[in-house]
Amino acid sequence: MSTTVLNTGTEGNVWGGGEGVQPLKASYGKMMMWFFILSDALTFSGFLxxxxxxxxxxxxxWPIADEVFNHFPFLHGVDAPMYYVALMTFILIFSSVTMVLAVDAGHHMKKGKVVTYMALTILGGFIFLGSQAWEWKNFIKGEYGAIETKxxxxxxxxxxxxHRVKVADLAIPQPQVRERHERKNGLWFVKEAALPEFTVEEVIKGFKANPNVLVRTQILDENGDKTILSRTASIAKLEKDAALVVNGANLIRNEYGSPLFADFFFFITGFHGFHVFTGVLINIIIFFNVLLGTYEKRGHYEMVEKVGLYWHFVDLVWVFVFTxxxxx
Amino acid sequence: MGHDAAAHHESGTKRIWNVFWLLSAVTIVEVVFGIFKPEALETVVLGMKILNWIFIILTLYKAYLITWAFMHMEGETKGLRRSVVWTGIFLVSYLIFILLTEGGYVYEVFKNGYKAWDF
Incomplete structure (x- = not known):
């Protein structure tokens, strides 16, 4: 039985693994998983x-992360930096533990335990993905809004x-003269992105009517805090440089500061999230193989170990992204 | 492979849970430091705040725990271990050194190079 699963059909042409040939005393699949992980680690290092x-x-x-990621579910308007991302870290660490417990149970050929732990790992993966989606949602939606200069x-x-003041609380709405240009109401082959809720003029008008509000620039002082302008300097800066009202973040605009911060956030956490997603998919496939008894028949659970390596790697990357x- | 299973996996679960508690403790320490940012640790040593040195060292420690215990690198041969770990460490150190140096240089040019980029 074991020969049928170990042969790859390419013997003689390339090294197809097998019992006899084991450089570095690791099986073909495991060694290749390690070198894949190495190359993937270099990719992530490049991004970071x-x-x-x-x-x-x-x-x-550079934006201050504590000010950007300070939401926690059911705690609206409460400044909760780090808590949510710490929770996500624990979810991932815990799913790593259940994965390694599944590998361990596989070594002892305990099919029932492998099934339980694999299921828990998959569950952890889904919870992490959901958390990631929520984090993205908050980041994209933004909270206070800001003005972008020329x-x-x-x-x-x-x-x-x-304390931060929302653009929406500041602006004094004026009769709108500007309508969004869509395909249906202008040139059919051009359209523009959604207009911000308020115009720059409305925000400046609101700013002048609120003597207690000041402008905070993105420049950090020697203590690492953002510079706050005086009232006169604020008005002068707004009148001279204000160009756009920005809400939330996308790949081009970012209310938190440098657009590059948002770009890297989307790219790196997105690429990591994609790894988690594929990890969950592969885990599900292996989970069903375990259920069907494929590895029981094969005589060993090495496949669980290999997918486990990938899963731990995803956790490893998150440790660095977190930091x-x-x-x- | 299954054949070495019995050799060093008897107390596998105990070690797994130990590592889990270690990882959790380290993460909690990081989060507490990250939230409170003690004033005393804001001093700059060797070009970086002590706090950031602590974060990076703890991160590397966590990476070591995950790789050695969870990914079972401690059980692999010396050759496999070195070809994976050393390759990664050398290439990544070089990449970080070159990119961060260059980033600092570009910052200096923007700041002192008579370039108006905030127009």
Whole structure:
């Protein structure tokens, strides 16, 4: 029985693995999984190092992560930095533990335990993906809104105590003269993106009517806090440079600061999330193989071990993303 | 493969849970430091805040735990271990060094190079 599953049909042409040939005392599949992981680790390092490059390039104006990711489910308006992402980290660590327990149960040929632990791992993966989606939603939607200048800097609003003020609370709505250009109401072959809720004029008008509000630029002072302008400097800056009202973040605009921050956030957490997603898919396939007794017949659960390596790697990457996006 | 299963997996679960508690403890320490950011750890040592050094060292420790215990690198041969770990560490160190140095240089040019980029 075991020969039928171990032969790949390419013996004689390439090394197809098998019992007899084991360089580095690892099976073909396991060794190749390790080298795949190495190459994937280099890819992620490239992304994270590029993030570091951009951050060093804008070291005096980079967004403060604690201000960007400060939401927690059911705690609306409460400033909760780190808690949510810590929760996500624990979910991933725990699903890593259930994965390694499944591998361990596989070594002892306990099919029932492998099934349970694999199921828990898959569940953990789904919870993590859901959390990631929620995090993205908050990031894309934004919270306070900001003004983008002609030089693509971000101006945010704070009150006298330094607390953030929402653009929506500030702006004084004026009769709208500008309508969004869609295919149906203009040239049929061009359209524009959704217009912001408020215009720059409305925000400036609201700002002038609120003597307690100040402008906060994205430049960091020597304590690592954002610089807050005086009232006169605020009005001068707004009148001279304000170009756009920005809400939330996408690949081009970012209310939190440098657009590169949003780009790297989407790209790196997205690429990691894609890895989690494929990890869950592969886990599901292996889970059903375990259920069907494929590995019981094969005589060993090495396949669980190999997919486990991939799953742990995904956890490993998250450890670094966690540090470099949220902590440092 | 199944044949070495009995050799070093008797107390597998105990070690797994130990590592889990270690990883959790390290993460909790990181989160607490990340939220409170103690004033005393804001001092810059060797070009970086002590706090950031702590975060990076703890991260590398977590990476070591995951790779060695969960991915079972400790049970692989020396050759496999070195060809994976050393390759990664050398290439990544080089990449980080070159990109961060370059990033700092570009920052200096933007700041002092008479370039108006906030127009």
């Amino acid at each position: 190092a590029a993030y570091g490059f951009s951050r060093f390039k804008f070291i005096d104006s 030089g693509r800097q971000i101006l945010q609003f704070v009150d006298k105590d330094g 470099f996006f949220y902590l440092v």
